[in-house]
Amino acid sequence: MMLSSAPRGRPRDNRAHQAILTAATELVTELGYAATSIGAVAARAGVGKDTIYRRWSGKAELVYEAVFTETEATPAPDTGTLAGDLTALLEALIQEFTAPAAAAALPGLLADFAANPGLRARIRSEFLAPAKSGLVTVFERAVQRGETDPNVPVDLVLDTLAGAVFFHVGLVGEQPGPQLAAQLAAVAGRGIETR
Amino acid sequence: MMLSSAPRGRPRDNRAHQAILTAATELVTELGYAATSIGAVAARAGVGKDTIYRRWSGKAELVYEAVFTETEATPAPDTGTLAGDLTALLEALIQEFTAPAAAAALPGLLADFAANPGLRARIRSEFLAPAKSGLVTVFERAVQRGETDPNVPVDLVLDTLAGAVFFHVGLVGEQPGPQLAAQLAAVAGRGIETR
Numbered sequence: 025m026m027l028s029s030a031p032r033g034r035p036r037d038n039r040a041h042q043a044i045l046t047a048a049t050e051l052v053t054e055l056g057y058a059a060t061s062i063g064a065v066a067a068r069a070g071v072g073k074d075t076i077y078r079r080w081s082g083k084a085e086l087v088y089e090a091v092f093t094e095t096e097a098t099p100a101p102d103t104g105t106l107a108g109d110l111t112a113l114l115e116a117l118i119q120e121f122t123a124p125a126a127a128a129a130l131p132g133l134l135a136d137f138a139a140n141p142g143l144r145a146r147i148r149s150e151f152l153a154p155a156k157s158g159l160v161t162v163f164e165r166a167v168q169r170g171e172t173d174p175n176v177p178v179d180l181v182l183d184t185l186a187g188a189v190f191f192h193v194g195l196v197g198e199q200p201g202p203q204l205a206a207q208l209a210a211v212a213g214r215g216i217e218t219r
Numbered sequence: 220m221m222l223s224s225a226p227r228g229r230p231r232d233n234r235a236h237q238a239i240l241t242a243a244t245e246l247v248t249e250l251g252y253a254a255t256s257i258g259a260v261a262a263r264a265g266v267g268k269d270t271i272y273r274r275w276s277g278k279a280e281l282v283y284e285a286v287f288t289e290t291e292a293t294p295a296p297d298t299g300t301l302a303g304d305l306t307a308l309l310e311a312l313i314q315e316f317t318a319p320a321a322a323a324a325l326p327g328l329l330a331d332f333a334a335n336p337g338l339r340a341r342i343r344s345e346f347l348a349p350a351k352s353g354l355v356t357v358f359e360r361a362v363q364r365g366e367t368d369p370n371v372p373v374d375l376v377l378d379t380l381a382g383a384v385f386f387h388v389g390l391v392g393e394q395p396g397p398q399l400a401a402q403l404a405a406v407a408g409r410g411i412e413t414r
Contacts, residue, residue: 187390195329
């Protein structure tokens with residue numbers, strides 16, 4: 025297998041880095057988060073455990089990077105309306121949360137993050153930063169279009185959207201219907217009050 | 220101690236039942252969810268493990284009942300407005316999620332629920348049922364007042380409110396400010412779009 029033939033003991037080797045992320049993704053999908061160990065990831069990736077610990081603080085941080093790497097890349101949607109942009113952001117979020125590896129990892133991963141003060145302190149400042157910057161861009165455009173006012177509590181809206189998707193899909197385990205993103209965007213964007 | 224003097228081996232004994240719930244609440248608060256075991260709860264409550272397993276499927280269900288029992292009792296708020304009722308529901312939710320035992324238990328508890336198909340299947344139908352019935356009552360009154368329309372996706376709104384509080388307070392660990400419930404009620408109720 026390509027993975028086990030990845031070169032050993034070369035920390036800056038990009039192939040080793042990728043092999044570790046791939047092995048973590050595969051093991052979490054096959055065994056679940058709790059049963060995945062750093063030792064098993066190292067063995068499958070063909071590296072030493074020390075190579076993993078030189079790059080990641082532990083299982084939670086490694087699995088987070090392995091299952092959520094794409095997040096960083098996604099550019100902010102620009103559909104021309106706040107409702108459209110929120111729907112696009114939510115569709116991406118639902119896709120991330122429902123990808124097999126992420127779905128298998130998410131509950132245990134969130135529990136480890138919440139239970140570890142060091143990681144917990146980095147959630148807002150680091151792990152949620154890319155998603156927030158996309159949301160900030162979306163709101164800046166919406167303010168320019170007069171769709172919302174400048175003092176929207178962006179962190180709170182981000183927590184609301186991410187929490188809703190986690191709770192609905194990740195925890196309760198609902199199969200996300202085609203309308204879920206639009207419905208959540210409507211709740212957050214237009215609210216449930218009739219005017 | 221009263222707890223350890225609770226009578227043994229009498230499944231229907233209400234004092235034993237209460238002693239088990241109290242012991243579970245204390246241990247989760249002292250040790251955290253992961254470090255709390257059925258054996259330790261049984262020892263502190265002065266009952267046998269079999270007494271616990273006769274009543275609860277395992278740690279997750281026991282801890283859930285121990286830290287969230289009050290939920291069932293709460294009547295639906297009736298402040299006269301949807302925003303006011305949502306704020307009241309959210310204040311109760313924030314209080315539940317931030318109570319020491321619940322805060323200590325929540326991440327690990329949710330991970331166990333999500334990872335256990337049997338428990339997961341009961342989340343919507345059983346564990347969320349009291350909260351949903353309160354929300355349904357609130358929406359029925361809001362529809363009568365013309366504040367919202369009859370086809371509000373109640374389950375989705377419930378997941379959104381609960382998910383937002385979990386993510387913001389339970390996961391990210393924000394100290395809930397006095398305005399949090401009203402801000403979340405505004406996001407869900409009036410939305411973030413300006414009309």
